[in-house]
Amino acid sequence: MLAMEKDFDPKPGIQGTNNDDDDNCSSNAGASNNILKSKSFTFRAPQENFTIQDFELGKIYGVGSYSKVVRAKKKDTGMVYALKIMDKKFITKENKTAYVKLERIVLDQLDHPGVVRLYFTFQDSLSLYMALESCEGGELFDQITKKGRLPEDEARFYAAELVDALEYIHGMGLIHRDIKPENLLLTKDGHLKIADFGSVKPMEDSRITVLPNAASDDKACTFVGTAAYVPPEVLNSSPATFGNDIWALGCTLYQMLSGTSPFKDTSEWLILQRIIARDIRFPNYFSKEARDLIDRLMDVDPSRRAGVGPEGYAALKRHPFFRGVDWSNIRAETPPKLALKTGTHSSDGDDHTDSSQNPTHIRYGSGRQNDGNGGSSSMDSPSHITRMASIDSFDSKWQQFLDPGESVLMISMVKKIQKLSSKKVQLILTNKPKLIYVDPSKMVVKGNIIWSENSSDLSVQVTSPSQFKICTSKKVLSFDDAKQRAWQWKKAIEGLCK
Numbered sequence: 130m131l132a133m134e135k136d137f138d139p140k141p142g143i144q145g146t147n148n149d150d151d152d153n154c155s156s157n158a159g160a161s162n163n164i165l166k167s168k169s170f171t172f173r174a175p176q177e178n179f180t181i182q183d184f185e186l187g188k189i190y191g192v193g194s195y196s197k198v199v200r201a202k203k204k205d206t207g208m209v210y211a212l213k214i215m216d217k218k219f220i221t222k223e224n225k226t227a228y229v230k231l232e233r234i235v236l237d238q239l240d241h242p243g244v245v246r247l248y249f250t251f252q253d254s255l256s257l258y259m260a261l262e263s264c265e266g267g268e269l270f271d272q273i274t275k276k277g278r279l280p281e282d283e284a285r286f287y288a289a290e291l292v293d294a295l296e297y298i299h300g301m302g303l304i305h306r307d308i309k310p311e312n313l314l315l316t317k318d319g320h321l322k323i324a325d326f327g328s329v330k331p332m333e334d335s336r337i338t339v340l341p342n343a344a345s346d347d348k349a350c351t352f353v354g355t356a357a358y359v360p361p362e363v364l365n366s367s368p369a370t371f372g373n374d375i376w377a378l379g380c381t382l383y384q385m386l387s388g389t390s391p392f393k394d395t396s397e398w399l400i401l402q403r404i405i406a407r408d409i410r411f412p413n414y415f416s417k418e419a420r421d422l423i424d425r426l427m428d429v430d431p432s433r434r435a436g437v438g439p440e441g442y443a444a445l446k447r448h449p450f451f452r453g454v455d456w457s458n459i460r461a462e463t464p465p466k467l468a469l470k471t472g473t474h475s476s477d478g479d480d481h482t483d484s485s486q487n488p489t490h491i492r493y494g495s496g497r498q499n500d501g502n503g504g505s506s507s508m509d510s511p512s513h514i515t516r517m518a519s520i521d522s523f524d525s526k527w528q529q530f531l532d533p534g535e536s537v538l539m540i541s542m543v544k545k546i547q548k549l550s551s552k553k554v555q556l557i558l559t560n561k562p563k564l565i566y567v568d569p570s571k572m573v574v575k576g577n578i579i580w581s582e583n584s585s586d587l588s589v590q591v592t593s594p595s596q597f598k599i600c601t602s603k604k605v606l607s608f609d610d611a612k613q614r615a616w617q618w619k620k621a622i623e624g625l626c627k
């Protein structure tokens with residue numbers, strides 16, 4: 130039995146505490162502080178005996194460094210979930226077991242409208258499944274990209290919901306450590322929810338119960354999170370504090386208002402240098418209040434950041450930027466309208482807001498590891514991707530481009546870069562293998578990258594975390610993936626050449 134299976138096991142041996150729920154997780158190791166002291170723990174979100182056949186699978190919501198998240202409708206109840214599917218062998222191989230367990234047990238105990246809810250878990254011989262509340266509105270990152278940048282009223286709405294959720298998480302004694310627009314999901318009505326607790330760190334006095342084998346490690350000289358949103362003290366190996374999330378809140382507010390993260394630069398090294406120097410440049414259209422708030426959230430001294438000091442969140446909520454926000458009724462406010470297409474809500478049409486050109490979402494720690502080469506040696510080995518793709522899931526929209534039995538390994542809306550322009554295309558890699566790009570407005574295949582028997586005919590060059598070139602003997606095609614998955618594309622494509 131794999132080490133992680135116990136915590137997803139539908140029938141653990143030891144009976145629960147005084148809770149009615151009979152889905153328990155046993156633990157026999159001794160522990161201290163917030164780590165489980167009793168013999169057993171009762172999950173609120175039960176470990177069910179379901180199988181993947183109990184669900185009708187729909188579109189892929191997203192692919193993370195160790196998971197694939199798919200829309201899934203439970204056949205008997207009709208309930209829709211976001212099913213986070215994790216490959217057991219891959220998680221064990223990459224030593225991610227503790228992170229997966231920690232995310233599971235933390236989400237289980239969080240109960241707030243601003244936090245993605247975990248409903249239940251189950252497993253089979255290959256995978257672990259977490260049934261999460263489905264956030265049909267997608268990532269805040271995509272709203273920023275689609276709108277170019279957000280008007281201040283909209284940014285205020287999301288920032289206020291984020292402050293409210295962070296106040297709750299910090300009150301529970303947890304540091305999220307990976308707050309960024311990609312991890313802030315929107316419901317179909319447009320309310321914000323914090324997701325991805327894979328980097329979470331419980332403080333010593335946390336109100337969260339943690340299994341001994343699920344505690345996160347804090348090795349010296351490593352940091353978790355995403356480089357562009359990490360505060361300077363963490364780059365200097367200081368321990369994590371609530372100030373990490375407050376700094377990231379400042380980065381997120383800046384990004385909402387400008388379209389790009391504050392330390393955007395052409396290389397990872399330059400981004401880190403700018404963070405260390407706290408080189409923040411405010412566009413002149415930022416209001417005085419927005420500038421002042423970001424300045425205070427991103428104080429170099431973590432103990433002086435707004436929300437962290439003795440007055441805590443009360444002082445942060447009183448900041449003039451939030452004037453008019455009804456904090457006691459925040460979830461009753463009407464959210465901004467969600468943009469469906471790129472450019473439907475662009476404020477002034479200027480081009481500086483093109484976040485797909487923003488090489489700032491380099492992930493460290495619990496995600497991909499820096500390969501020291503300006504990229505991430507992603508954990509998405511081809512075998513991992515192939516196993517994940519064996520789950521029969523598809524976005525019906527793109528299914529028309531597949532043959533019967535063919536499944537998608539990677540799919541993403543990317544920009545195809547030409548000399549003077551760039552065009553949005555849906556890049557689809559399948560297990561056939563096949564690599565095509567589709568014009569999403571006309572729904573026609575614009576290009577088919579031919580695979581040959583000779584693997585040396587096809588190679589992928591990564592030029593930045595978001596940009597890569599696919600080189601064949603006949604042509605070179607350049608793409609930009611705003612989600613910074615250039616290295617994932619390289620590994621997946623080249624892995625199929627063998």
Ligand SMILES: Nc1ncnc2c1ncn2[C@@H]1O[C@H](COP(=O)(O)OP(=O)(O)OP(=O)(O)O)[C@@H](O)[C@H]1O
Nearest residue numbers: 190191192193194195196198211261262263264325
């Ligand atoms: N509850 C949800 N509803 C809708 N989409 C979701 C949900 N949870 C996750 N997603 C989508 O799936 C993507 C991957 O999920 P998640 O970030 O949890 O995976 P991960 O493997 O932990 O990723 P990471 O590389 O960021 O650690 C997200 O970026 C998001 O777009």
